[in-house]
Amino acid sequence: MAEENSSFQSVKWDNGQIQIIDQTFLPDREVYITLTSAGQVWEAIKMLRVRGAPAIGIAGAYGLYLGIRDLPESAFKMFYSECNRVADYLDSSRPTAVNLSWALQRILNTIYVHKEKTIPELKEVALKTARTIHEEDRRLCKSIGENGVELVPDNANILTHCNTGGLATGEFGTAFSVILHAHKKKKVKMVWVDETRPLLQGARLTTWELEKAGVPFTLNIDSAAAFLMQNGKVDFVITGADRITKNGDTANKIGTYGLAVLAKAHNIPFYVAAPYSTIDMKLDTGSDIEIEERDPEEVTHIGNKRTAPKKVNVYNPAFDVTPNELITAIVTEKGIIRPDYKKNFEELFS
Numbered sequence: 327m328a329e330e331n332s333s334f335q336s337v338k339w340d341n342g343q344i345q346i347i348d349q350t351f352l353p354d355r356e357v358y359i360t361l362t363s364a365g366q367v368w369e370a371i372k373m374l375r376v377r378g379a380p381a382i383g384i385a386g387a388y389g390l391y392l393g394i395r396d397l398p399e400s401a402f403k404m405f406y407s408e409c410n411r412v413a414d415y416l417d418s419s420r421p422t423a424v425n426l427s428w429a430l431q432r433i434l435n436t437i438y439v440h441k442e443k444t445i446p447e448l449k450e451v452a453l454k455t456a457r458t459i460h461e462e463d464r465r466l467c468k469s470i471g472e473n474g475v476e477l478v479p480d481n482a483n484i485l486t487h488c489n490t491g492g493l494a495t496g497e498f499g500t501a502f503s504v505i506l507h508a509h510k511k512k513k514v515k516m517v518w519v520d521e522t523r524p525l526l527q528g529a530r531l532t533t534w535e536l537e538k539a540g541v542p543f544t545l546n547i548d549s550a551a552a553f554l555m556q557n558g559k560v561d562f563v564i565t566g567a568d569r570i571t572k573n574g575d576t577a578n579k580i581g582t583y584g585l586a587v588l589a590k591a592h593n594i595p596f597y598v599a600a601p602y603s604t605i606d607m608k609l610d611t612g613s614d615i616e617i618e619e620r621d622p623e624e625v626t627h628i629g630n631k632r633t634a635p636k637k638v639n640v641y642n643p644a645f646d647v648t649p650n651e652l653i654t655a656i657v658t659e660k661g662i663i664r665p666d667y668k669k670n671f672e673e674l675f676s
Contacts, residue, residue, distance in 0.1 A: 335464075336493045337376060337384050339457060344388045348375045349493060353534040361385075364393030364412050371419040371426070374525065378494020379568040379604060380463050383425030386416045387456035390433050395449055402441050405448065409437055422577055422618045422645050423568040424606045429459050463496030466601045466659035471503030474564075474599055474657040478508040483561045485518040485551060488579035489531040490566035490599065500566040500599040502535065504657060509541045517543040518554055522579060524624045524642065548581055555592040563589045567600040567656075574650030574667025575612030576600075580643055586652035595654040602658050607675055612647035620644050 338345045344361040350373065351357040359375065361367050367389030370376050376385045393412035397405060413430040420426060436455045437448050478484070484505060491502035498506060508514050517536060522528035529545055536543040546554065554560050563585050569577040576582075576598050589596040609615060622640035626632060634640075656663045663670050 335497045336378075337381055337388075337460070337496070339388055339460065344385060344392070346370060346376045346385065347493070349377055349531060350375055352493075352530050361389070362392065364389045364416060367392065368416055368419045371416075377527075378489060379423035379425040379566070380467070380495040380500070380601060381493070382420060382423060383429035383603070384456075384460045384463060384496055386419075386426045387429040387433055387459045388453075389416050390430055391449070391453045391456050394452060397445070397449075399445050402445075402448075405445050406434075406437065406441070409434060409452075420618060421616045423604075424570075425568075425601075425603055428603050429456075432459065460496055463601065464498070467495050467498040467500060467503050469659035470500055470599050470601065470657055471498055471505075471507035473659070473661055474504030474597070475507050475511060475513070477562070477595070477597060477655065477657070477662065478504065478513045479561055480513050481515045482508065482513055483516045483518065483559055484508075484514065485520070485554065485560045485563045485585070486532065487520040487528065487563075487565045487582055487585055488522045489527040489535070491532065491535040493531050493535060494566065499535075500601070500657075501564040501597075502532070502566075504564055504597075504599050505536075505541060506539055509539065514541060516559075517541055518551075518560060519543050519545045520548050520551060520581065520585075521545060522581065523548055527579070551585055552588050555588055555594055560589075560592075560594055562595040562597060562654075564597040564599060564657075567598050567604050568645060569609070569615055570598070570600060570605045570656065571609040571611055571614060572605075572607050572668055572671060573611050574653060574656065574665065574671070575615075576648045576650070576653060576656075577612065577615045577617070577645045578648065580646050583646040583648045583652075586648045590652050596648075596652055597655050597657060598648075598653055599657040602660060602674065605658075605671055605675075607671065612649065615645075615647060617646070618644045 348357045491499035520528045626634040
């Protein structure tokens, strides 16, 4: 039985350890696992047990605390060096999403500001900052949804890609939060869910969350998106983002760029929903974003079943980059941002 208007938390801090739902088991089973070390957090992020840019930022923040929790008393310089080592290690798990490096750097900066404190006190500073990052994400995701509702027409047919709900964030989601809050206002007729190959985050995860929330949805194969648009069944497209550069170019799950091109061809708005922490003002354009490439077996196999010849060459980028000129607006917790993105981002960050 669906829980009307429900939201979901995929990462929880509980009595000195992280509890996550292992997303690799969804939708068949809800399996919860406990993480008690930085190494376990690294593995969980790398293997997509926890995924989604905000969620891995939250997990990484707690992981940094776990990695320094048992460090012995030492001079600050030595302690801070170890903090940086653990942060670099965790940051290596997924290179494209900016939220992970942002969260880790925020904790490092906060520790440094309080360097006059004792080592036990600095460890508590790290944990408090991680918990603050988590709580902030929950609040800002709610705000993203509330801000984005004004973009949703009545009786809306919405197309979305990958997974952007509570599984991918602290709670509520990003693009999913817009959908959820629009559903609460009875504005949603249908959500079209791209299956999102090769790992099927749409089919496995987004449908699971929509069903829990009681939102009407239909799962479609990725390559049906153009046909849906051609037949007038899509009023707008909305996706999340893993990194947004200074000029508004946006990295998101592979297939997003193609949707933006299709939306432009069919005169359909294309929206991105993301927290301000996803905007990377250090990178000028999308060409500066490092794109993660993943294991070929994600493409050559479905489960344990091989679907391609052995030794076949595989290109498996996890993300692509949508140029800013294809993005109608970006929904953040601070409001809706429209072009000129570079100018408006600079004002936002000032």
